[in-house]
Amino acid sequence: MTDVLTGEEKLARLDLGQLQQLVGLVEYDASADPFPVTGWDAVVWVVGNATQTALFYQSVFGMDLVAYAGPETGQRDHKAYVLTSGACRFVVLGGVAPDSPLLDHHRRHGDGVVDISLEVPDVDRCIRQARAQGATIVAEAHDLTDEHGTVRLATLQAYGDTVHTLVDRSRYDGIYLPGYVERSSTYRRRTAAPRRLFQALDHVVGNVELGRMDDWVAFYNRVMGFTNLAEFIGDDIATDYSALMSKVVANGNHRVKFPLNEPAVARRKSQIDEFLEFYGGPGAQHLALATNDILATVDAMRAEGVEFLDTPDSYYNDPQLRARIGEVRVPIDELHARGILVDRDEDGYLLQVFTKPIGDRPTVFFELIERHGSLGFGKGNFKALFEAIEREQERRGNL
Ligand SMILES: [Fe+2]
Secondary structure, three states: OHHHOOHHHHHOOOOHHHHHHHHOOOOOOHHHOOOOOOEEEEEEEEOOOHHHHHHHHHHOOOOEEEEEEOHHHOOOOEEEEEEEEOOEEEEEEEEOOOOOHHHHHHHHHOOEEEEEEEEOOOHHHHHHHHHHOOOOEEEEEEEEEEOOEEEEEEEEEOOOOOEEEEEEOOOEOOOOOOOOEEOOOOOOOOOOOOOOOOOEEEEEEEEOOOOOHHHHHHHHHHOOOOEEEEEEOHHHHEOOOOEEEEEEEEOOOOOOEEEEEEEEOOOOOOHHHHHHHHHOOOEEEEEEEEOOOHHHHHHHHHHOOOOEOOOOHHHHHOHHHHHHHOOOOOOHHHHHHHOOEEEEEOOEEEEEEEEOOOOOOOOOEEEEEEEEEOOOOOHHHHHHHHHHHHHHHHHHOOO
């Protein structure tokens, strides 16, 4: 199955073994899948200032600027910067024309993810399946062509104002899409900086309204053929104040994993309620970036000023933690010093850490994840994590 590596993974010189370790890639038979998905294509953001955000992802997240579209290239409405790290691609959009619809989007939602776009081998087959299952098709299948070839695309509506653009770039060898020009970083990386801070996207979590989680699980099951991975309900992830429900769906090869959260009724406003209020509806809550050296990544990001959620000392001093996690690759003191959490399940363990929200609104944030066999999402850490989030909510006056 080496031939199923995506173009981005090959360019990033990742191999099958690394991807199995990094993101839990599994073998599966795409021929029987009515909606085969190869993997992620891009995470498309709308932000208040794409020019500065692109610099942020280069300097702080160590990403490479690879492509650009804007007024200088004939795109009058907005600027778009394409950044990559390993196989992960971000596209950052910011409105230029005063009447750009992107500015309206930003007014409603603040900085956030508008499009979780997916690479598929056959756009038309996916759209046929989506239509048959009653999905909302935002853009019918169409071609974009330039001197580098042709890309076939279509767009489906997902939760809130989020969409999934389906991309078949098998007949295209340009840098991103027609309309974009190659662009390289103007940012000069520090000499001691690691070559790359993360290699791939692991999962993207969606927050949806109370009572709608199962509808969206059903959407991904029925329309996109995703299967349910794990389930966390009720008391599993309740703290004294707030609760949420969460289910996880994944595509056939498990590259694309979508945990979906909804708020659960609790004594105080949950972090999901806070997100829904400040994002103005459902949206992408966090993106997990896969790294093979979370300690180096955290150190590099902290050195650039990224703020991570604090983990209480009690988390590391708890004798049950040591019993629960067993042997991990680094001493617990090293994890403690960086606030990195550990979780273990029957398949192995994972290390993870969460940033504070990256924008002005208490909405989207990042997770760094280093997997060692575990295909989970850190269920054993949810309580400690949510208590850390609640301390931040309280400081914002939103608990
Ligand atoms: Fe996560």
